[in-house]
Amino acid sequence: MGFLHRFAFSATSIVLLSLGSPTLAQSQDFTKVEIKTVPVEEGVYMLLGEGGNIGVSTGEDGVFLIDDQFAPLTAKIQAALDQITDKPVRFLLNTHWHFDHTGGNENFGKAGVVIIAHNHVRERLKTDQFLKVFDRKIPASPAAALPIITFGDTVTFHLNGQTIHAFHVEQAHTDGDSVIHFREANVIHVGDVYFNGIYPFIDTEHGGSLDGMIEATERILAIADRDTKIIPGHGPLSNRAELVTYRRMLLDVRSRTRTAIQTGITLTDFIASKPTADYDKTWGKGFLPPQKFLTIVYQDLAARSTP
Template sequence: MLTGEGGNIGVSAGEDGVFLIDDQFAPLTEKIRTAVSAISNQPIRFLLNTHWHPDHTGGNENLGRAGVVIVAHDNVRKRMSVAQLLETFNMEIPASPPAALPVITFNDRATFHLNGGEIQAFHLETAHTDGDSIIYFEDVDVIHTGDIYFNGIYPFIDVSSGGSIEGMIAAVNRVLGMTDAQTKIIPGHGPLSNRAELVAYQAMLVLVRDRVKIAIANGISMEDFIASKPTADIDSSWGKGFLSPEQFLQIVYTDLSR
């Protein structure tokens, strides 16, 4: 696992070459190459994007031009091919250049037979986005979750890209069903994790969802609900990330109100 300014990077290295999961931002490509070269003298052969967001795909063009085969879910290529609006931040992301686009896409799952083992990618519907994948290294019992899991902080759910709180919970439940106490879990953001921490994260998502659903059912407006500080009892544990508690509540309320 490599960390930096963007999402966490997964690395599988062996005699068949290097398999990379996500690539942060374009200016970091050389630093990533240097870090990978300290692990293996083999070339980077494959790059798998867990979803389309620029902090996970920003290095695609650099690596694509270098001959790396880029792989992702069908919806990742579709979204990267045209301009996207991140509604939560009112931020428009321009379409990616052709060299940055995945050249191999899949619908439900894909399996890579590399470095003496299997690397399995599974699509998760309407979770962080509509194009999320988790990647399971079965031989070493490691899962890279992408951004369905922000370890220790409230997550960003990109509702404008098809994400949803219900999908996030379902996705986390799927990962929990694949893990045990020994499984190493690479989150999209935050430190290396384990099943116990993911269980706590899942419980937080369910708690927030349920509180928002009750407020909506009782006709409480989003403004009044957020002003009541409904997550004050858990903000010290989860509210220290790049999203404030208010921003996270707004995302969940907007999603469940649709």
């Protein structure tokens, strides 16, 4: 039995909890979302639903969870976990602060799950935030949703026969991103440093940068081999070769944007020139259209190139 059964959570209580969390409950029908379980390696799984991909380690020591999507999905996530293990969720690690990765924190926290994240994640969650690019205010999370253990550089867990090593990558997707390496299983959960198959959102308002994204992928590639399974923040299960392709795209976009800035091309003219036309068919069909992705990149690089 999962923790929702042991703590007697009802469907009504899940909805009530979600109202106080930064979810999209008012604009999305979560009743239609299905949680899909993808086996990755023995004892390691990826859960797909709505929001960031969830990583799972199972075994005799209990469940180690990476991210938790949206609050109204907690019962469905627990039901999916119950299909693969009868052990309770003990630890939850947030890869960063965004609501589609931390929306279920309050539910899990109230059930006694230990929440862990980088120092900056707790700081972001405990205060109101605003995402200008989406014109959206994200209210501060309640106390039960906050990480109770935080770290600055690295933290290592020894669970389920795995060495689970989490390390901070600076100024990548945000200022508080963590990459989690299951060493024995040869699996890496990279959070939103990697959007598989679509242009990534870079939250420059909260410490993210294109340079940091590229540096983060290089750190991941340094510990990955041809057999490594990579769980991206969004998109299907991936591997080293696909991450190399993603990095190549980011490098090309950075080079083209820097050239435009150095030659005095305005943002409007840059976007109008369709500088990523060769990539748009493959990468431009996600939630972030090419023009919005290029705007974020241009403004980021322009600000950093200002004397």
